[in-house]
Amino acid sequence: MNDKIATLLRNHRMENISLLKMIEAYGPAISCSVVERGAEWGMLLALPTKQSAFDLAKYPGTASVIFLSGSHAPILNELLDQVPQDKPLVFKVQHPLYKALVESKFQVSSVRSFISYSCAEPLTAADDAEVREEAAVHDELLLLWRQNGYSEQELRRMFAGGARSFTLYRGSIPVSTCIVFCNDDPVWEVGGVFMCEEHRGNGYAKKVVSRAINSLLRRNLIPRYQVVHDNAASIHVAESLGLKKAVVLEHLLYAPNHQAGHRQ
Template identity: 35%
Template sequence: MRSEHAISDKVLAVLRRAPLDNVVLLKFLLASPQAASVHQIVRGDDAATLLLLDHRFSDFDRETYPAASASALIASTNPELTQDLLAFVPRRETLVFKLANEADRSVVAAEFPLERRTAFLSYTATIMPALDTGADIETTTAKTPFEILAAQGHSAEWLGPLIASGRAFICVLRAGSRPLSACFAFQIDGPVWEVGGVYTQPAERGKGLAYRIVHTALAELQRRGHVARYQVSEENTASIRLAESLGMKRYLTLTHYLSAPDMP
């Protein structure tokens, strides 16, 4: 099954069988359908999906991997299906493979040279006890501290409409009217929401403020019956410690590999 630009309901239905495991593909497909082409193979209870993401539509990938034209993201429950998907991967381009397990890496490495670059860790939380953190939950843009959130690369143009449509909310700690620390949560697909944009003013760091705002966001998602996802890069030890201190469980590691035709 192939889908380009228009997202097939069948493709989404298969990915939604395991929404947390397939969260990265769902996030890209739903946010930027014009940026991706999708190939999916389903055999019985097994499924494999390949998303080819054009880097012209991804600021992060274009800046991080300037030599690469696209990313190849694979979510698969069977390495034999992963093997079959490789027929749809361009052979003469520099790519970034984003793979979630060793079985897929072994299959891809048999046909493409791979150079490991980094990995992103996904965490989730199932039980978050209520705690008076002093943080406010804001569901309108009236007082949103966009200047803090912009420090992490999240623009008002992107986040504002999500808040206005009820698909995002802000958690913020203030001293009077001055924001000290903030984060936000936004909907990826259905019940799956992501917590991101965690930022504390430099002079306020080391006081546990990030713990308080993220705890507030997770507790609010739990209250609403949503499923939380929190993503960090493997180099971000502070955010990893934060996730672990909150009792979050790591459930997915997405490793990035650069692949170029002239690599040995």
């Protein structure tokens, strides 16, 4: 990653964590335009949709995924003027200003958003000794995490990079689990949350998530718990534990000829 780009984004690390993750994951495939004028700056990142398995599945037919960040609206406006309007696009915006700028130039529809929660103090709700922390990858857990959209290759790469799992067992059966992995040090994500259907309502997901978050805090890391906007169960886990919203990343779909609203 270009040191200058990283420095600019890390000045507001949590707000820009999705951009930092994308750069880390897709590096050379991302085109980046940066404009600096004195202390003011603006940045536009474009990732071909075909490079991202998630975006290709969610937004087939789109050409690129576009991210913005910056301190100066006029600079961001200039960068947006460089974006072709003849191809379908996905804009991922993490600030109301960026959304307003995109909407001023593109007819877009909001299709989904992702809420990132965090905290700075240990959770007291359920740092449960029943929850087992492990650094090794177990095949039975891989099957559960893959139900959240992770590939086996991606998961093994996470664990090779220091990821850990937090699992609650009943006998030898894992009934709830999650993983923690690095986004951009010191921000680590709590993801892959799984809860067996027959054990729902027992607070097991809260136990594994709170144990995972407390483990990160003890290591002086910043936890990030991300949920999609319509996942009521995950939102309940976050808010019942006392986690606070840190950033909302909204996906805006653009299609030429004013068809954006028809593509859900």
